[in-house]
Amino acid sequence: MRGKDLLTVAAIPRAQIFRLLQIARDLKAAPRHGRASQLLAGLTLGLLFEKPSTRTRVSFEAGMNQLGGQALFLSSDNIQLSRGESLADTAKVLSRYLDGLVVRTYQQAILEEWAHHASIPVINGLTDLCHPCQALADLLTISEKKGRLEGIKLAYIGDGNNIANSLIEASAKVGMHITVGCPPGYEPDRAIIQAAGEEAQYTGSIIEITHDPQEAASNADVLYTDVWTSMGQEHEHAHRVAAFSPYQVNESLLARACRDAIVMHCLPAHRGEEITAAVLDGPQSVVLDQAENRLHMQKAILTEWLGRPWA
Numbered sequence: 066m067r068g069k070d071l072l073t074v075a076a077i078p079r080a081q082i083f084r085l086l087q088i089a090r091d092l093k094a095a096p097r098h099g100r101a102s103q104l105l106a107g108l109t110l111g112l113l114f115e116k117p118s119t120r121t122r123v124s125f126e127a128g129m130n131q132l133g134g135q136a137l138f139l140s141s142d143n144i145q146l147s148r149g150e151s152l153a154d155t156a157k158v159l160s161r162y163l164d165g166l167v168v169r170t171y172q173q174a175i176l177e178e179w180a181h182h183a184s185i186p187v188i189n190g191l192t193d194l195c196h197p198c199q200a201l202a203d204l205l206t207i208s209e210k211k212g213r214l215e216g217i218k219l220a221y222i223g224d225g226n227n228i229a230n231s232l233i234e235a236s237a238k239v240g241m242h243i244t245v246g247c248p249p250g251y252e253p254d255r256a257i258i259q260a261a262g263e264e265a266q267y268t269g270s271i272i273e274i275t276h277d278p279q280e281a282a283s284n285a286d287v288l289y290t291d292v293w294t295s296m297g298q299e300h301e302h303a304h305r306v307a308a309f310s311p312y313q314v315n316e317s318l319l320a321r322a323c324r325d326a327i328v329m330h331c332l333p334a335h336r337g338e339e340i341t342a343a344v345l346d347g348p349q350s351v352v353l354d355q356a357e358n359r360l361h362m363q364k365a366i367l368t369e370w371l372g373r374p375w376a
């Protein structure tokens with residue numbers, strides 16, 4: 066059984082992940098004004114963000130509207146939280162008005178506190194540790210482009226950050242292989258790698274970490290990268306550019322992957338840093354379909370977690 070909240074991919078049962086994928090496909094194909102358009106009628110979703118966002122905010126807001134509900138954006142700067150009202154009081158009060166809350170924050174522990182104090186479902190809209198909605202949407206994109214997930218080889222090149230962590234968890238759940246190519250000292254979270262390794266014993270997924278980007282990219286079906294400097298790390302930018310420069314996804318690295326490999330990036334991208342414009346804007350890039358699928362997967366998530374199931 067899934068829990069009240071969606072805080073990590075690891076905490077979602079395998080069967081629920083496959084169910085989400087099927088609902089997302091159904092909702093993507095469903096007529097815009099059909100049954101789906103009233104599924105969440107009368108429900109309100111709050112979006113409490115402590116960091117900027119384009120895709121997560123807009124896809125949740127649009128998704129809620131498309132399902133007949135309403136979304137309310139709550140910048141942490143503009144609510145009483147910014148003047149010292151406690152997280153616990155805010156979570157309890159919001160639970161009296163809202164039917165669900167998407168939180169984007171820094172430490173995973175803060176997200177867990179929101180979930181603890183809120184009586185409504187709390188959905189992780191990105192933390193420093195992980196970005197589950199992104200990775201779940203990425204499973205949809207990979208399955209659409211490659212026709213399957215099991216046995217697919219994903220190479221993630223760059224920072225072992227929140228995106229890498231959630232992709233590791235997602236890969237382990239569905240039997241996808243993942244190789245992370247990152248500089249020494251920038252590996253994904255150790256506990257996540259270990260737990261995913263245990264899950265992988267059931268699904269056949271192979272999880273590897275290497276410091277050699279060429280080796281990681283070899284024969285990949287999916288070449289994935291993300292920014293070298295995540296939100297909150299801006300002061301480390303110069304240092305990171307130096308450490309990560311051998312890990313750029315460019316045409317020579319792409320040539321190591323399978324001929325029909327797809328290129329993915331969660332966006333926003335920094336052309337000329339983690340990826341060249343030629344690759345990001347090139348024929349193998351699927352980044353816009355990837356961004357679109359946030360909407361479809363999150364609509365599936367909303368129907369499941371807000372308790373108005375599609376099927």
Ligand code: CP
Nearest residue numbers: 118119120121331332
């Ligand atoms: N990929 C992603 O989560 O983008 P935003 O920061 O724009 O929401």
Ligand code: NVA
Nearest residue numbers: 226291295296332333
């Ligand atoms: N790793 C990036 C992802 C943005 C969607 C960050 O946390 O800033």
